[in-house]
Amino acid sequence: MxxxxxxxxxxxxxxxxxxxxxxxxxxxxxxxxxxxxxxxxxxxxxxxxxxxxxxxxxxxxxxxxxxxxxxxxxxxxxxxxxxxxxxxxxxxxxxxxxxxxxxxxxxxxxxxxxxxxxxxxxxxxxxxxxxxxxxxxxxxxxxxxxxxxxxxxxxxxxxxxxxxxxxxxxxxxxxxxxxVDVLGIHARAHQARASAAVGDRRANGHRYLYLGQLIERKNVAGLIEAFARLADGDSSLTIAGSGHLLESLCALCDQLGLRDRVAFVGPVPYERVPEVLAEHHTLVLPSTEEVWGLVVNEALAAGIHAVVTRSCGVAASVEGMRGVFLADPESASLASAMEASRRAWTGPVDQPEILVHxxxxxxxxxxxxxxxxx
CATH class of the missing domain: 3.40.50.2000 (Glycogen Phosphorylase B;)
Known part of the structure; x- marks a missing residue:
């Protein structure tokens, strides 16, 4: 029995x-x-x-x-x-x-x-x-x-x-x-890259992505300031999410002359996350405090790079994986890691280590x- x-x-x-x-x-x-x-x-x-x-x-x-x-x-x-x-x-x-x-x-x-x-x-x-x-x-x-x-x-x-x-x-x-469902995300990101719809939206330059809430501890202002430090004028930053800081973050982009290179696209439904990740090269999680940061799992599963601050619980678990760049929450450190990611980018990681988790x-x-x- x-x-x-x-x-x-x-x-x-x-x-x-x-x-x-x-x-x-x-x-x-x-x-x-x-x-x-x-x-x-x-x-x-x-x-x-x-x-x-x-x-x-x-x-x-x-x-x-x-x-x-x-x-x-x-x-x-x-x-x-x-x-x-x-x-x-x-x-x-x-x-x-x-x-x-x-x-x-x-x-x-x-x-x-x-x-x-x-x-x-x-x-x-x-x-x-x-x-x-x-x-x-x-x-x-x-x-x-x-x-x-x-x-x-x-x-x-x-x-x-x-x-x-x-x-x-x-x-x-x-x-x-x-x-997270790493295998499912990996498969859907691969499928999205193969589609003409994603291909048509690709632009020149390195494409950075923030995906999350627009609240203080997420340090999105620090990310924008870091992006302004980059010498690569062809790069772009997509900010996907909602929160009470939206207006002030838009104002910061205006102040730094970045509005033509930073796109605020609003919240992304969970089922579309793999597609959005596939459209970018580097996810940035700039938080000053983060219990984990599952969006990093999702980004790595999708085969893209991840810049993540050491303030995030996920950092200790993904350090050493291909495409991972650790930083401090200050804009100078974020900018350095973002630039390192851009220089190291040769295309999506085919079999990322995160897939075993x-x-x-x-x-x-x-x-x-x-x-x-x-």
């Missing part, structure tokens, strides 16, 4: 499109049920810079439920208070994956899981550089929560370092590589954490 599949509850805020491949992979080896602390109707009323696809799970191969919650917002942070405790996972689950610690909903889910004997597994992405609270009561609460779990998933060495600094037992930490590989890390001996 075959053993029953482990029943896993995955508690998270949103149905982020880049998480679906992990869920799909887990669903082949586990009975997975995803619990969302956000709900569609509230999300659509105030989703900020997020597209509707961040709460789309139609035709998902796993069960998905919305948990009734009250949402409190402070800047980029959302805290969720459960309104119906019984809607959180509990009895009957072998393990719960908790993707946050700040919200009371995660503490409640942990208490329910502990009561019913579920293995509690955290998903912790933050790094020492992105810790907003290094000491004091909030830091103590975070440490207590993480230490009390049975296992913690660390998507990269920078997150593992942060966990160890808080006293989490090394034997509880399961390190993976924060994934699949959602399937990360799903196996999750299963290892689920099945590890208590």
């Amino acid at each position: 075959s053993r029953p599949l482990p029943r896993i509850g995955w508690v998270t805020n949103l149905a982020a499109p880049y998480r679906r491949p992990i869920w799909e992979s887990l669903a082949r080896s586990a009975d997975l049920h995803v619990f969302l602390l956000e709900n569609r109707s509230r999300f659509e009323r105030g989703r900020g810079n997020r597209a509707s696809e961040w709460m789309s799970w139609d035709n998902a191969p796993v069960a998905v439920s919305e948990v009734p919650t009250v949402r409190l917002t402070a800047g980029e942070r959302q805290l969720y208070l459960p309104r119906a405790v019984g809607r959180l996972p509990g009895k009957g689950f072998d393990a719960l994956v908790l993707t946050g610690w700040e919200s009371p909903a995660y503490w409640t889910a942990a208490a329910r899981g502990r009561r019913w004997g579920a293995r509690l597994i955290g998903f912790y992405e933050s790094t020492l550089a992105t810790h907003a609270f290094r000491r004091g009561p909030i830091a103590s609460v975070r440490k207590r929560f993480l230490r009390g779990l049975d296992a913690v998933l660390a998507p990269g060495p920078a997150a593992k370092e942060a966990l160890l600094s808080m006293g989490v037992d090394a034997s509880k930490i399961f390190v993976g590589f924060n994934p 699949t959602p399937e590989a990360f799903a196996q890390v999750v299963l290892d954490a689920v099945s590890a001996r208590r």
Whole structure:
């Protein structure tokens, strides 16, 4: 008789499109049920810079439920208070994956899981550089929560370092590589390059791309200033995204005389990301603070270069890969890395190293954490 599949509850805020491949992979080896602390109707009323696809799970191969919650917002942070405790996972689950610690909903889910004997597994992405609270009561609460779990998933060495600094037992930490659908992106980018539509839009000069929110910590102003430093007058910069800094960034381009070389194209639907990447040579992620930076995974999967600041959690995991150029967030350092990328460009990378870091590989890390001996 075959053993029953482990029943896993995955508690998270949103149905982020880049998480679906992990869920799909887990669903082949586990009975997975995803619990969302956000709900569609509230999300659509105030989703900020997020597209509707961040709460789309139609035709998902796993069960998905919305948990009734009250949402409190402070800047980029959302805290969720459960309104119906019984809607959180509990009895009957072998393990719960908790993707946050700040919200009371995660503490409640942990208490329910502990009561019913579920293995509690955290998903912790933050790094020492992105810790907003290094000491004091909030830091103590975070440490207590993480230490009390049975296992913690660390998507990269920078997150593992942060966990160890808080006293989490090394034997509880399961390190993976924060994934996106690298093989799918690679195939779609290759297809896009082969199409006449992409070919017709190619211009002379090196094409740089920023893809993300237009908010302070993303340091898009620093990127524009770095672009202004480049001696190559044929290069161009595409800024794809939305946010409250749009007007000031346009004004900065006017001030620096760059409006004919910098294009603001608005947000890009997730399904079009591979095509947009394929139209460019170098992605730049200039953030002063970034827990990871999955757009770097996507860029490398598409075969283009990536300039990424050392402030990003992804930097430690992609350093040394072909086409990766690390920089500091200051404009001079960004400009130097961007110029190095331009000089090194000889065409798309055919088989980038990032292709081995699949959602399937990360799903196996999750299963290892689920099945590890208590």
